[in-house]
Amino acid sequence: MVVSKSIIESVRALRPLSPSAAQLLQVMNNPNHSLREVVQIAQRDAVITAHILRVANSAAFARRSEVSTVEKALPVLGERTVVGIALGICTAHLFNAPLEGYAGEKGELWRHCLRCAIAAREISPFAAAPVAPELAFTGGILHDLGKAVISSYLANERDKIVEGYDGGQFSDYLSAEQAALGTNHAEVGGALGVHWNLPAALVQVMLHHHHPHNAGEQARALVYIVHLGDFIAMMGGSGTGTDTMSYAIDQSYSAYVKISKRELERVMIRTGDEFEQMTSATLNAQEGSV
Amino acid sequence: MIILGVGDFGATSKPGEAIKTIGLGSCVAVIMLDPETHTVGMDHVALPDSSASAERARQKPGHFADTGLPALLEAMKRSGWNGNTRRLIVKLVGGANVMDPNGTFNIGKRNVLAIKKILWQHGMGAVAEAVGGQISRTVTVDVDTGRVRISTPGREEMEI
Numbered sequence: 042m043v044v045s046k047s048i049i050e051s052v053r054a055l056r057p058l059s060p061s062a063a064q065l066l067q068v069m070n071n072p073n074h075s076l077r078e079v080v081q082i083a084q085r086d087a088v089i090t091a092h093i094l095r096v097a098n099s100a101a102f103a104r105r106s107e108v109s110t111v112e113k114a115l116p117v118l119g120e121r122t123v124v125g126i127a128l129g130i131c132t133a134h135l136f137n138a139p140l141e142g143y144a145g146e147k148g149e150l151w152r153h154c155l156r157c158a159i160a161a162r163e164i165s166p167f168a169a170a171p172v173a174p175e176l177a178f179t180g181g182i183l184h185d186l187g188k189a190v191i192s193s194y195l196a197n198e199r200d201k202i203v204e205g206y207d208g209g210q211f212s213d214y215l216s217a218e219q220a221a222l223g224t225n226h227a228e229v230g231g232a233l234g235v236h237w238n239l240p241a242a243l244v245q246v247m248l249h250h251h252h253p254h255n256a257g258e259q260a261r262a263l264v265y266i267v268h269l270g271d272f273i274a275m276m277g278g279s280g281t282g283t284d285t286m287s288y289a290i291d292q293s294y295s296a297y298v299k300i301s302k303r304e305l306e307r308v309m310i311r312t313g314d315e316f317e318q319m320t321s322a323t324l325n326a327q328e329g330s331v
Numbered sequence: 332m333i334i335l336g337v338g339d340f341g342a343t344s345k346p347g348e349a350i351k352t353i354g355l356g357s358c359v360a361v362i363m364l365d366p367e368t369h370t371v372g373m374d375h376v377a378l379p380d381s382s383a384s385a386e387r388a389r390q391k392p393g394h395f396a397d398t399g400l401p402a403l404l405e406a407m408k409r410s411g412w413n414g415n416t417r418r419l420i421v422k423l424v425g426g427a428n429v430m431d432p433n434g435t436f437n438i439g440k441r442n443v444l445a446i447k448k449i450l451w452q453h454g455m456g457a458v459a460e461a462v463g464g465q466i467s468r469t470v471t472v473d474v475d476t477g478r479v480r481i482s483t484p485g486r487e488e489m490e491i
Binding site (some may be wrong): 143144145199200203207269272275276277278279280282283285286287288289290292294295300301302303305306307309310313317 | 336337353354355356357358377378383384387394427428429430431432433434435436438439441464465466467484485486
């Protein structure tokens with residue numbers, strides 16, 4: 042299909058990931074990384090440093106004394122928050138794009154991805170095989186970036202897609218996108234991940250987060266975790282517009298994530314709490330950039 | 332406009348006022364209206380049962396169906412309702428569902444069932460509802476008209 046070809050080509054025209062973001066992702070992909078490495082990368086980037094300090098000194102993380110260095114900010118914010126802020130800034134041009142094709146408001150994609158990231162990290166201890174919580178968080182941040190690319194192509198098709206989905210023509214919203222454009226946000230996200238030279242596991246997350254059974258065996262547990270994090274984000278009220286809740290859960294998830302009803306409820310409470318704390322600070326950081 | 336977040340509840344009879352909650356996924360908005368005093372109330376219920384977290388139930392009783400509904404009834408009383416449950420109109424919105432064969436992720440459905448059980452225990456029932464399905468909902472209730480309006484991204488607004 043001509044449309045899908047031009048969408049994939051548009052991914053190649055996107056500016057590459059900033060060196061700082063690429064380095065942070067590489068570091069986070071190593072389960073044995075040290076905090077020092079994260080600090081060093083953040084310190085080298087003046088924009089990231091400025092935003093981290095602003096968030097650390099914001100009301101959400103109220104402190105008696107001023108936080109003046111990234112090193113001091115890390116214990117206040119936690120590593121995942123620092124990385125979340127840095128990634129958010131480096132990809133703000135995508136996260137801040139209006140999601141016209143999904144009738145999503147500015148900032149909704151970021152809120153959804155942040156909530157998914159927190160949920161994925163909270164779910165990771167329940168994985169049948171060990172998955173690094175920080176990698177789950179990063180996967181959550183990145184999983185839906187294909188929507189930022191595909192959104193403008195969907196805009197003209199939106200009403201038709203919604204009507205078709207509501208009328209039961211499609212099993213989920215991904216199939217509806219596929220029928221309209223010959224591709225979908227997961228496929229486009231996967232192409233974006235390749236374009237950015239992201240670690241293979243994160244590309245798998247972007248490509249397969251709606252059908253994690255298709256992921257390669259090495260990354261499959263991680264992709265299942267982000268898949269469930271995506272649902273927790275939507276259930277908790279952070280979707281991206283017309284497609285919110287309009288996906289099917291992969292029925293094999295219980296082979297990869299062992300979680301009871303009660304444990305899930307507690308994950309939702311913890312996710313909501315941390316999301317509330319992080320959202321104002323990081324959204325402000327987002328809005329202040331690019 | 333009073334905007335309720337997750338686990339918040341509130342009631343009002345102030346003319347021109349409205350209560351709104353945004354982006355209900357598996358959460359359910361329990362809406363109560365007293366036509367006599369034009370008192371309206373809403374609780375944004377996130378989970379069915381407060382035994383999941385006693386601490387959260389203390390901080391935000393509205394978070395759970397079992398602690399939220401009594402709290403909403405008290406708020407309705409403070410805003411003018413006389414305590415006669417027969418006079419109250421109840422409507423439910425939200426509770427979008429995840430089709431999970433294991434039953435773990437179907438929190439929307441469990442929320443709706445828990446709310447209906449507690450309403451029944453108080454001698455009440457919902458007269459209208461827009462629940463379940465696989466969409467998110469934003470809902471507003473107006474003091475002046477008692478209208479309950481529901482919007483979903485990309486769809487026409489509806490009323491129950």
